[in-house]
Amino acid sequence: MSNAIISVEHLLKAYGEVKALDGLSLDIERGVIFALLGPNGAGKTTLIRILATLLRADGGTAHVAGYDVRRNPAEVRRRIGLAGQYAAVDDYLTGRENTEMTGRLYGLPRRQARARAGEVLERLHLADAADRQVKTYSGGMRRRIDLAASLVGEPDILFLDEPTTGVDPASRRDIWGLIHDLVDGGTTVLLTTQYLEEADQLADRIAVIDHGRLVSEGTAEQLKARTGGSVLELSVPDDQRDSAVAILGGVDGGHATYDTHRGTLVLPARRGANTLREALQRLDGAGIRPDDIGLHQPTLDDVFLHLTGRAPAPSALAERTMV
Amino acid sequence: MSNAVIHIGVITKRNLLANLRLPDVLVLSTIQPVTFMLLFLYVFGGAIENALPAAAQGEYINWLVPGILAQSAVFGAAPTAFGLNRDRANGVIDRFRSLPMARSAVLAGRTLADLVRNAFILTLQLGVGIALGFRLQTSIWHLLAAMALALAFGYACSWIMATLGLAMKNAEAIQAAVYLVVFPLTLTSSVFLPTSTMPEWLATFADHQPITIVSNALRGLTLGEGALPVGHTIAGEVLTALAWTVGILVVFVPLAIRTYRRAVS
Numbered sequence: 001m002s003n004a005i006i007s008v009e010h011l012l013k014a015y016g017e018v019k020a021l022d023g024l025s026l027d028i029e030r031g032v033i034f035a036l037l038g039p040n041g042a043g044k045t046t047l048i049r050i051l052a053t054l055l056r057a058d059g060g061t062a063h064v065a066g067y068d069v070r071r072n073p074a075e076v077r078r079r080i081g082l083a084g085q086y087a088a089v090d091d092y093l094t095g096r097e098n099t100e101m102t103g104r105l106y107g108l109p110r111r112q113a114r115a116r117a118g119e120v121l122e123r124l125h126l127a128d129a130a131d132r133q134v135k136t137y138s139g140g141m142r143r144r145i146d147l148a149a150s151l152v153g154e155p156d157i158l159f160l161d162e163p164t165t166g167v168d169p170a171s172r173r174d175i176w177g178l179i180h181d182l183v184d185g186g187t188t189v190l191l192t193t194q195y196l197e198e199a200d201q202l203a204d205r206i207a208v209i210d211h212g213r214l215v216s217e218g219t220a221e222q223l224k225a226r227t228g229g230s231v232l233e234l235s236v237p238d239d240q241r242d243s244a245v246a247i248l249g250g251v252d253g254g255h256a257t258y259d260t261h262r263g264t265l266v267l268p269a270r271r272g273a274n275t276l277r278e279a280l281q282r283l284d285g286a287g288i289r290p291d292d293i294g295l296h297q298p299t300l301d302d303v304f305l306h307l308t309g310r311a312p313a314p315s316a317l318a319e320r321t322m323v
Numbered sequence: 324m325s326n327a328v329i330h331i332g333v334i335t336k337r338n339l340l341a342n343l344r345l346p347d348v349l350v351l352s353t354i355q356p357v358t359f360m361l362l363f364l365y366v367f368g369g370a371i372e373n374a375l376p377a378a379a380q381g382e383y384i385n386w387l388v389p390g391i392l393a394q395s396a397v398f399g400a401a402p403t404a405f406g407l408n409r410d411r412a413n414g415v416i417d418r419f420r421s422l423p424m425a426r427s428a429v430l431a432g433r434t435l436a437d438l439v440r441n442a443f444i445l446t447l448q449l450g451v452g453i454a455l456g457f458r459l460q461t462s463i464w465h466l467l468a469a470m471a472l473a474l475a476f477g478y479a480c481s482w483i484m485a486t487l488g489l490a491m492k493n494a495e496a497i498q499a500a501v502y503l504v505v506f507p508l509t510l511t512s513s514v515f516l517p518t519s520t521m522p523e524w525l526a527t528f529a530d531h532q533p534i535t536i537v538s539n540a541l542r543g544l545t546l547g548e549g550a551l552p553v554g555h556t557i558a559g560e561v562l563t564a565l566a567w568t569v570g571i572l573v574v575f576v577p578l579a580i581r582t583y584r585r586a587v588s
């Protein structure tokens with residue numbers, strides 16, 4: 001693909017026996033927000049680290065902004081920004097000092113680094129706190145100052161590794177808004193997330209990754225459509241759950257999966273009401289009475305469950321109430 | 324190239340600011356060598372004075388100060404390991420490695436900042452030593468040469484520590500490794516006592532290990548040739564100390580850079 005700003009082919013990376021990336025291929029267009037969605041250990045962070053020139057792949061190729069990350073890492077680094085899972089800023093420096101320093105390391109002359117840092121801090125709503133040491137910042141502010149540092153070099157491509165993990169809901173919405181603004185300015189954003197809601201709200205395109213492989217890729221709507229029409233969701237008493245899963249196997253050629261977070265069984269329902277009828281007949285025949293049963297349009301949760309066989313991380317906004 | 328110099332400057336400044344804004348580490352690492360000096364001076368000094376060469380003028384403080392300076396130069400390199408380890412754990416090294424900056428800048432900036440810090444600590448220590456009665460037997464130029472030599476050796480040790488700090492992930496393990504190796508090495512040297520009173524096998528080791536060489540060189544430069552073991556010259560000791568310094572740099576600079584390139588948090 002010629003208009004791809006990031007292009008990954010058959011990427012391989014193993015840590016001992018564990019295959020973090022197992023022949024992953026992916027193209028990402030210029031100017032989009034692209035989300036890598038997958039459970040912990042799926043290979044998302046490994047991919048980001050290879051693209052950001054921090055890690056070498058064992059095999060395959062990766063191009064960022066037209067440059068091979070292995071052969072020409074220096075050119076790649078000129079064009080990227082990285083905000084990792086931790087806020088990689090110095091506590092004892094002020095927000096402005098952190099941002100200016102990174103600007104200087106991007107090769108900006110002092111005055112320009114200062115001016116650019118001022119702009120970025122303004123844009124990330126940190127102007128008021130800019131001259132305080134980062135140790136006085138809240139968690140959300142720390143993420144924003146980290147983002148500021150990754151933006152000060154005006155990168156074409158921004159890598160965000162779980163940008164909102166551990167951030168409170170209000171700050172999360174704030175960060176989402178900022179990421180949207182970036183793309184309006186022409187930056188391509190590649191982010192990893194475990195939160196479906198984040199991918200759904202933020203990303204133009206989503207790649208679902210599991211066991212180092214691309215499982216599915218498309219817009220949120222396309223992914224939902226691929227689950228196959230509607231989704232049947234039912235709850236049964238706990239002691240009947242296993243037999244219900246067995247009985248529903250093969251309905252519509254699909255299989256029921258237990259969603260540990262929602263506490264319900266989920267089954268693709270390609271024939272809609274007909275699938276519902278068949279499922280009820282089978283359950284009735286086995287003497288299982290669902291407490292609740294219904295058809296709904298698939299959510300990204302359903303997509304994730306369908307593709308990976310695992311329930312996704314608890315919803316970003318629900319997380320806080322669980323803590 | 325000029326870019327590399329700017330980057331090194333930026334990183335050095337960053338690391339020095341940490342010393343000013345988080346002064347507890349600096350204070351603690353200053354107190355330690357001063358406490359050592361006081362302990363050895365007052366606890367052992369009286370017993371040791373008779374074993375000293377005449378050049379010490381019968382004052383243990385004269386023997387002790389050059390030794391302590393050598394010890395501090397080595398201990399003062401340890402923060403290089405902790406600083407790099409912390410930067411890696413916090414993801415700062417990831418950030419630096421993703422930037423279009425000179426590959427050498429992070430390590431050069433760290434070791435240079437620690438050199439400046441070490442210069443501060445050694446100067447302070449020399450001041451305390453003079454206040455406690457240390458008297459220079461040579462010239463101010465010899466003293467400056469001694470300080471420069473101690474700092475050069477400490478700088479070389481910083482690169483050993485840089486390698487260690489990047490190769491080991493666990494900060495406590497680094498702490499243990501540093502103190503398990505450095506502390507016995509400074510005791511089995513001429514830092515505190517002439518090696519002539521040690522059993523022969525230990526004296527043989529002590530006489531040839533670099534901390535003794537550096538202590539002897541500093542002693543020669545500040546007290547004169549009479550402070551050295553028989554047959555040793557000031558120039559000989561200084562050249563051997565410089566050889567150790569260069570040797571350590573030749574081995575550990577490339578090793579530290581290699582470890583840095585592979586450091587993954």
